[in-house]
Amino acid sequence: MLNRRHLRVKVLQSLYAYYQSNNEDLTNGEKELMLSIEKIYDLYLHQLILLADLADEEERIIEENLNKQLPSHKDLNPSRRFAENECLQQLRNNEKLLKDARKRRVNWQENKDLIRKITNSLRQQQYYHNHLESEETGFDDDARFVIRVLKKTVMPFENLHAFYEEKSIYWLVDWELVNKMVIKTLKNAIESEGKLQIMELFKDPSDKVFAKELFKRTILNHDESDKIISAKTKNWDVERIALMDMIIMQMAMTEILKFPEIPVKVSLNEYIELSKMYSTPKSKVFVNGVLDKLVDDMVREKKIPGHIPR
Numbered sequence: 001m002l003n004r005r006h007l008r009v010k011v012l013q014s015l016y017a018y019y020q021s022n023n024e025d026l027t028n029g030e031k032e033l034m035l036s037i038e039k040i041y042d043l044y045l046h047q048l049i050l051l052a053d054l055a056d057e058e059e060r061i062i063e064e065n066l067n068k069q070l071p072s073h074k075d076l077n078p079s080r081r082f083a084e085n086e087c088l089q090q091l092r093n094n095e096k097l098l099k100d101a102r103k104r105r106v107n108w109q110e111n112k113d114l115i116r117k118i119t120n121s122l123r124q125q126q127y128y129h130n131h132l133e134s135e136e137t138g139f140d141d142d143a144r145f146v147i148r149v150l151k152k153t154v155m156p157f158e159n160l161h162a163f164y165e166e167k168s169i170y171w172l173v174d175w176e177l178v179n180k181m182v183i184k185t186l187k188n189a190i191e192s193e194g195k196l197q198i199m200e201l202f203k204d205p206s207d208k209v210f211a212k213e214l215f216k217r218t219i220l221n222h223d224e225s226d227k228i229i230s231a232k233t234k235n236w237d238v239e240r241i242a243l244m245d246m247i248i249m250q251m252a253m254t255e256i257l258k259f260p261e262i263p264v265k266v267s268l269n270e271y272i273e274l275s276k277m278y279s280t281p282k283s284k285v286f287v288n289g290v291l292d293k294l295v296d297d298m299v300r301e302k303k304i305p306g307h308i309p310r
Contacts, residue, residue, distance in 0.1 A: 001181055001199040002040065007211040008251070008270060010037050012278065013173070014215060015247045026219055033215050037208075039170040041201040043178045045097065045106040046164075048185070048198070050115065050154065051146060052091040053108050057119040059083040079132040087143040087186065090196040097198045114163055122153045139194035143186050150186075155179055210259075218247075218254040225250040232293050245283050248274050252291055256304060264304055268295055 014033040023029055062083060065075035082088075091097060101107060108115055122128050131145050154160065164171040171178075181199060189196040202208050218225070229249050233241065252271035256264055268291060275287040298304045 001044070001201050001203065002037070002207065003203060004207060004210060005270060005273070006177065007037070007207060008214070008274060009277070010040075011211055011215045011218070012244075012247060012251060012274060015218060015251070016244060018219070019243060019247070026216060029219070030212060030215055033211065034208075036170045037211065038201070039168050040174045040178060041100075042104055042106055042168075043164070043171050043174055044181055044199070045101050045104060046108075047150075047154075047178060047182045048091055048097055049101055049106060050108060050118075051150065051182075052088050053115045054119050054122065054149070055083050055085055055088040055092065057112075057115050058123075061119065061123075081132050082128070082145075085142045085146065086139040086194070087146045087189065087196065090189070090194075094196060094198060100198065111163065114159060117159060118154060118157055121157065122149060125153060127152065140190050143190050143194075147183055147186050150179065150182060214251065214255060214259075217258045218251050221254045221258065222250060224257075225253040228253055228294060229290065232290050232297075241286075242279070242283055244278050245275070245287050248278065248287055249290060249294075253294065256295065256298070260304075264295060264299070268292075 011033065014029065014036060017032070018029045059080075062078045062080065065071060065078065068075055127148060134141070161172065161175075164175070185196070185199055226246075229246070248271055251274075252267060255262060255267045255271075259267070271291060272288050275284045275291075279287055295304075
């Protein structure tokens with residue numbers, strides 16, 4: 001699920017919080033980092049369970065309408081297409097999803113009212129009624145409809161944003177990433193002929209170690225990195241360089257010097273991308289220029305472990 005670029009972003013965010021709080025407890029900082037990463041998976045599970053629960057709520061509404069004292073013709077002849085959506089049925093019965101959700105205590109049992117509101121909003125949408133009347137059937141069509149429900153009704157739902165914001169300080173930060181992963185899960189199922197597989201948090205067990213070590217070594221390597229960066233920014237007051245820019249450069253230096261198994265070019269490109277994401281246009285150019293000079297000098301001086309100079 002999470003690749004190393006995602007993990008670098010989480011380390012960057014955690015380091016920023018660590019330095020802003022003047023925290024000196026490295027162990028606690030590392031715990032906060034891992035908690036923020038684990039919470040991504042909790043949000044992923046919440047979104048998948050939510051989608052399955054929408055089908056349950058649809059079924060409840062159908063049964064409620066059937067039991068009216070004076071049901072209408074439409075009440076007596078409902079379309080069960082969404083309630084019996086093949087993709088959502090797989091989510092309902094996926095052993096890994098159910099097991100992980102139980103383990104992490106992820107469910108919507110105490111928030112059924114929010115599920116009802118989202119379902120009612122969905123039932124008012126024209127695309128929902130178009131789907132019920134469509135002649136196309138099968139898993140692929142059902143999965144594509146679920147993706148549309150996620151994009152057009154679930155993701156924009158403001159009450160859901162408020163719920164997640166209250167539930168965890170991490171979730172709105174990871175909102176876009178998690179929904180991309182949910183969509184990827186559904187698209188992978190389409191490409192796999194209807195075989196829906198729940199992602200693991202880490203693509204490789206070594207990635208978890210990488211995130212921890214990068215966080216810890218960047219802090220422990222702080223003075224050494226500052227000395228190297230200061231030597232290349234003599235015309236700048238280091239204390240006036242934006243904290244985020246300094247952290248990006250410190251992380252880059254740490255990764256290049258302390259993780260020899262990662263090609264230097266890969267590390268350099270990753271931190272240039274990070275600077276594009278988190279720096280201002282002006283400071284982005286500055287960060288890129290400093291990193292280029294630092295790498296060129298270290299390569300020439302043979303300071304990068306195992307790296308052959310260009």
